[in-house]
Amino acid sequence: MKIDCVCTSWYASVRTLRPDSLMEANNDVALDIIITNVVSVFRTRCHLNLRTIALEGSNVIYKPEVGKVLMKLRKPRITASIWSSGKIICTGATSEEEAKLGARRLARCLQKLGFKVKFTAFKVVNVLAVCTMPFHIHLIQFTKNNRPIASYEPELHPAASYRIKNLKATVQVFSTGSITVTGPNVRHVAMAVEQIYPLLFECKSTMR
Amino acid sequence: MQSKAVEGFMKGPINPNNFVLQLPANYAQTLHKPTASIVIPAGQTLQNFTTKANGSGALATFSLPPGVSYPVQIPAGVTLQTSSGHLYKVNVPVMVTQAPASNRILPQPIQHVMEPREQVAPQGAVASVAPSAVLQTIPPPAADTYTPAAPSTTLLHPSEPQPVPHQQHLFLGQGGALQPPGALQPQLTLPAVPQPPPLPTPAPVTPDSPGDDEFTLDGIEFSPQPLDMSQPSPFAAQLSSGQACGGQLGAGREEVGQDGGGSLPVNAGEAKAQLVEPAKLEMDLMRDFNYNDLEALQQLDGACDSTSEEEAEEEEVEGGAGADEDEFLGMINAEALKALQEAEGSSEDDGSSSDSDALDDAVEEVEEDPLNSGDDVSEQDVPDLFDTDNVVVCQYDKIHRSKNRWKFYLKDGVMCFGGKDYVFSKAVGEAEW
Numbered sequence: 001m002k003i004d005c006v007c008t009s010w011y012a013s014v015r016t017l018r019p020d021s022l023m024e025a026n027n028d029v030a031l032d033i034i035i036t037n038v039v040s041v042f043r044t045r046c047h048l049n050l051r052t053i054a055l056e057g058s059n060v061i062y063k064p065e066v067g068k069v070l071m072k073l074r075k076p077r078i079t080a081s082i083w084s085s086g087k088i089i090c091t092g093a094t095s096e097e098e099a100k101l102g103a104r105r106l107a108r109c110l111q112k113l114g115f116k117v118k119f120t121a122f123k124v125v126n127v128l129a130v131c132t133m134p135f136h137i138h139l140i141q142f143t144k145n146n147r148p149i150a151s152y153e154p155e156l157h158p159a160a161s162y163r164i165k166n167l168k169a170t171v172q173v174f175s176t177g178s179i180t181v182t183g184p185n186v187r188h189v190a191m192a193v194e195q196i197y198p199l200l201f202e203c204k205s206t207m208r
Numbered sequence: 209m210q211s212k213a214v215e216g217f218m219k220g221p222i223n224p225n226n227f228v229l230q231l232p233a234n235y236a237q238t239l240h241k242p243t244a245s246i247v248i249p250a251g252q253t254l255q256n257f258t259t260k261a262n263g264s265g266a267l268a269t270f271s272l273p274p275g276v277s278y279p280v281q282i283p284a285g286v287t288l289q290t291s292s293g294h295l296y297k298v299n300v301p302v303m304v305t306q307a308p309a310s311n312r313i314l315p316q317p318i319q320h321v322m323e324p325r326e327q328v329a330p331q332g333a334v335a336s337v338a339p340s341a342v343l344q345t346i347p348p349p350a351a352d353t354y355t356p357a358a359p360s361t362t363l364l365h366p367s368e369p370q371p372v373p374h375q376q377h378l379f380l381g382q383g384g385a386l387q388p389p390g391a392l393q394p395q396l397t398l399p400a401v402p403q404p405p406p407l408p409t410p411a412p413v414t415p416d417s418p419g420d421d422e423f424t425l426d427g428i429e430f431s432p433q434p435l436d437m438s439q440p441s442p443f444a445a446q447l448s449s450g451q452a453c454g455g456q457l458g459a460g461r462e463e464v465g466q467d468g469g470g471s472l473p474v475n476a477g478e479a480k481a482q483l484v485e486p487a488k489l490e491m492d493l494m495r496d497f498n499y500n501d502l503e504a505l506q507q508l509d510g511a512c513d514s515t516s517e518e519e520a521e522e523e524e525v526e527g528g529a530g531a532d533e534d535e536f537l538g539m540i541n542a543e544a545l546k547a548l549q550e551a552e553g554s555s556e557d558d559g560s561s562s563d564s565d566a567l568d569d570a571v572e573e574v575e576e577d578p579l580n581s582g583d584d585v586s587e588q589d590v591p592d593l594f595d596t597d598n599v600v601v602c603q604y605d606k607i608h609r610s611k612n613r614w615k616f617y618l619k620d621g622v623m624c625f626g627g628k629d630y631v632f633s634k635a636v637g638e639a640e641w
Contacts, residue, residue: 061609072612
C-alpha cells in the first residue's frame with residue numbers, strides 16, 4: 001500500500017504491519033494525504049512599526065485592537081500575522097518548502113518597507129493534512145479497541161480523536177472514512193497515517 | 209505630562225539665578241589652570257570664585273550672577289543646584305546652554321559619571337551632568353573595553369599628574385553628533401592632556417585616561433581640566449562630533465575622533481551642554497554602556513523588542529545617519545524631553561530605514577539565512593500600482609472579508625469613475641482578491 005501526499009512531492013510507502021490483515025489481494029491502494037495547511041513562525045529580530053507597515057505596505061490588514069498586521073501574499077498563498085515585536089506567524093501554505101519560501105518573500109517585503117529584518121528562527125510548527133480511507137469506519141468499535149488513546153464523544157464532536165503521543169500528532173477519525181491529521185511536521189503526519197491505518201482497517205464497516 | 213525633574217525648567221530663557229554652584233573643597237587647587245581660561249560671559253562674579261573657593265575649605269556655593277546669560281561655562285567638579293532643588297553634579301567642564309527644542313540629546317552611558325556621587329556629600333538625588341566628555345587617559349593596550357566602574361574620587365578630583373606619555377584627548381560630545389558606543393575604539397589613541405602637576409588626587413585604579421577635556425565654544429576656550437581619567441569614558445569616542453581642540457594644550461596630541469582630529473572649534477550650534485534629569489540618569493546608570501538609550505527610551509507600539517547587538521554595532525560602526533545623530537552622550541535637553549520621546553519612534557524608523565538602505569548589501573544578517581537582496585527571495589511578481597483615477601471617497605458602514613472575498617458596505621460618498629463623479633448615500637460592493 002502506498003501513501004501519496006498530494007500537493008507535495010513527498011512520497012512515502014507503507015507496508016501493512018500485520019501479515020494476517022484482512023486486505024484483499026490487491027495491495028496497492030493509494031492513500032492520498034493532502035496537506036491543507038502549514039503553519040510556521042519566524043522572527044525578524046527587529047522591532048516593526050505596525051503603523052508604517054499598515055500605511056505603506058500592500059495587501060495588508062491592520063488590526064490595532066489586537067496589535068497585529070495581516071499581510072497576504074498571492075504567490076505562495078499565505079497569510080502572515082505580523083507583530084511589532086518582530087515575530088511573524090505564517091499560515092496557509094500547502095507544503096513546508098512553500099511555507100519557507102513564502103516566509104522569505106514576506107521578510108523581503110518588510111525589508112523593502114525599510115525595516116532591518118533578519119530571517120531567523122524559521123520553524124514549521126503545525127501541519128494539517130486530510131486523508132480519505134477507502135472504507136467507512138465504525139467509530140464505536142474503533143474507540144473500544146483503542147480505549148485510552150482514542151476518545152469519542154458524539155454529542156460534542158462527530159469524530160473520534162486519536163492522539164499519538166510520541167509523534168505529537170492528533171488524528172480525527174470520521175465515520176465516513178475521512179481523517180484529519182495534525183502534527184508538528186509533514187513527516188510526523190505521514191507516520192501518523194501509517195500508524196493509524198491498520199487500526200482503522202480493523203474497524204472498517206463498509207467498503208466505499 | 210512633564211517629568212518632575214524638569215519642572216523647574218521653562219520653555220523660555222532659563223533664569224540663571226536658578227543655579228547655585230557648589231564647589232568641592234579642593235576645587236581651588238585644580239582651578240589654577242582652568243581658572244585662567246574660564247570665560248563666563250558677563251559673569252564677573254564668577255571669576256572671583258577661585259578666590260572664594262580658596263578661602264573656604266568646605267563646599268563653596270555661588271550663585272550665578274543675574275546678568276549671566278546662556279551659554280555659561282561651568283568647570284568640572286561643580287555641583288549645580290536648580291531652584292527646584294535638583295542637584296546636578298558636573299564632572300567635566302560643561303557648557304550650560306539653552307538648547308533649542310529641536311535639539312535632542314540623550315544622556316549616553318552615564319553610569320560611570322554617577323560614580324563620584326559620594327563626593328558631594330549632602331546631595332540626595334544627585335544627577336551628574338553628563339557632558340560630552342569624561343576626560344580619561346587610557347593606555348592604549350588596555351583600553352579596549354569601557355569599564356564604567358571607576359573610583360568615584362577620580363571623577364571628582366583631577367587625577368594626579370601622571371606621566372602620561374601619550375596625549376589623549378577626548379572630544380566633547382555636544383549637541384549634534386553623538387557617537388555610538390561602538391565608536392569608542394578610537395578613544396584609545398586620543399591625545400592626552402598634560403595634567404597639572406599639583407593635583408592631590410589618588411591615583412586612579414583603572415587605566416588612565418586623558419583628563420583633558422577641552423572644547424571650544426564660540427571661541428571660548430576651556431583649558432584642560434585635570435579631570436580624572438581613571439575610567440574610560442564611553443563618551444569619548446562619541447564626542448568626536450563636538451570636538452574640542454587640544455591645540456592650546458600642547459603638542460603631541462593625537463586627536464582622535466570620528467572626524468579624524470584636528471582642532472575643531474565646536475560649532476556654536478552644536479556645543480550645548482544640557483542638564484540631565486536625574487531620573488533618567490539613574491536609569492541609565494544601570495545599563496550597559498553599549499545599551500542604546502535611544503531605543504530604550506520609547507517604543508511607540510508593541511513590546512520592547514530586543515534589537516540585536518549586531519545591529520547596534522553596525523549602526524555604531526557606520527556612524528549611521530539618522531538615529532545616531534540624535535543620540536547625544538550625556539545631555540538631554542530638559543525642555544525637549546517630551547519632544548524627544550515622541551520623535552524618537554519616528555527617528556528609530558528613519559534610522560532603521562536609512563541603515564537598511566546603507567547596509568542592504570553589506571551586512572544583511574548574521575543569522576542562519578541571510579536575506580540576499582533579491583537573490584532567492586524574489587519580489588512579488590505583480591507590483592500593485594495605484595495609479596488610477598477611479599477613486600471613491602466615502603465613509604464605511606462595514607468592511608467584511610471571507611477568505612479572499614470582500615464585501616463593502618459604504619455610505620455618503622463620491623465616486624469618480626471614468627472621469628465622471630457619482631454621489632451616493634449608500635454603496636455596496638463585492639470584490640475578490
